[in-house]
Amino acid sequence: MDPSPESEPAGLEQVDSTTWRCHGRWTVDGLGRLTRELGLRTFPGAGKLVLQGGGVQAMDTAGAWLLRSLLERLDAQGRQVETEGFPEHHMDLLARLDELAEPAAPAPPKPLRGVYRIGKASLDVLQELFELLSFAGETFVCLLRALARPWRIRWKAVLADMETAGMRALGIVGLLSFLMGVVIAYQGAVQLRAYGANIYVADLVGLSMLRELSPLLAAIIVAGRTGSAYTAQIGTMQVTEEVAALRTIGISPFEVLVLPKVISLCLALPLLTVFADVMGVLGGMVMAKLQLGLGFVPFLDRLNEAVGLRSFLLGLGKAPVFALIVVLIGCFQGFKVSGSAASVGHHTTLSVVQSIFLVIVADAWFSVMFSWLNI
């Protein structure tokens, strides 16, 4: 079966008015051109027709299939085809295809169109929302039960989680909030200098960082960094049936997988937020000194007056809510993973997108609530 030097691609040529000759390698690597040409070929005349197969050097399933479709086509045109000179094993191959070709291949399922698609997508969203709510409910029930028996909580897992989700994120959260403080102070400095209101840069940086940006920034970083890891971890455990194993041993996956994450992130994210506050103000302070010549001491004095404890606490109070969103979405998407590697990737993406989206929605909701309540 080695392609010998004189081997040639598959071909079909007319010998005389009723005879055609097949030659060359009727195999996957010899057929390419013929598969495209054969549809265009015509076989002039009517009635009897002879196909010679003596020149065929090799034939595999692909070649036999092509020959079979040719014979079927001629048959449909009402020609009587006689094959001659094909080796016996080629004819065997041809005969076997008949049983394989029945029943014909089913058509692939049609993709949904237009209105159906919109309807299906809306139902899916509603369904997922409902599932998320029941997941959140189940988590809270589990949390309450655990708080009644705190010794059952896996504190070791909580601590390990706090280290990976909290402590290891200090660098990136610190750097980004420092830069954010720098940017705000720089943008503000240009405006404030025009009015000689240099000192108010402390109000600007302090209020915006403490009330809004630090909690948001920390939550978004944690969503990308930790929420995705939660989804991938639980998702992979789902694929390898580890979650199912936990269930059969009688361990609630909520208790082992979700609860420690809820507790640890609800503690870690507020701490990260405080750190982000500090670094953001530091960034603003450095920039105020460089751009406006405002010293650290007057800056901090003004900060103390302008930004009360209330603003700090309002910002900090959002952090546990953001943490809950990130953990719930991360774990929820992890449990939704089914079967395949592709599914892990899909749900990890969903987890990050949804948790960042919901964190920002929640932040907006907080702003509206705070302004209604006049705080």
Place this chain on the structure above:
Amino acid sequence: MNAADTVLELRQVQTRFDAFVVHENLDLDVRRGEVLALVGGSGSGKTTLLQEMIMLHRPSAGHIRMLGVDVLRAGERERQALRRRFGVLFQHGALFSSLTLLQNIGVPLREHTDFDPAFIDQLAYLKLRQVGLPAEAAHRYPAELSGGMIKRAGLARAMALDPELLFLDEPTSGLDPASADGFDALLLQLKQWLGLTVVMITHDPDSLWQVADRVAVLGDKRIVAAGPMVELADVEHPAVRQYFEGARAGRARTDKG
């Protein structure tokens, strides 16, 4: 036996992971048209040997000649051409989970031929039917199928290009006895139809007795014996004995008789 009848030839193959020697002076011949079973205890290096044959792992020293090509010294073009001439069924099927069965089977065809998509789908469907899968399975995803169906589909993908040589890694492991018997029967049938040469790793005594023409036993870092099961019965090496002693081996042997 002349050289043309040997499709795969391993000579003096040596495999080392740092100081750990897996194979030493290993010789093995696979003849055209036979089913060769490769057996050996856990950790004897069966899987490594298979990976060396299918060019996924490079032995530390030695010669491997497949279908007339010196595998270890050939250029990348030659090796790429060689990859079209053998198929591999991995232990867990290794189907691409984001593709349907029909698309999975079509992957080698899409990669290596310039057929149009409709023709590829037809060929893939033929292969699907050839391994005994129902027509409805064509558009299902691997995650929706049973282990036996996944193995069959993996076999169909391995055979997509009508290879001369087929490597199977524990084809019947993880299958229930009925599915395993079905798979064995399928293998015999395909071998008869297509004149395939098959190299398979297996632990299944039934497969050894029913399917394999010859059995090569890996032990002491080399092939300690190779031959039909009936001949191996007289070999005294402990790596060989374990396939003849014990209840499972006994049952398979009685079935054969």
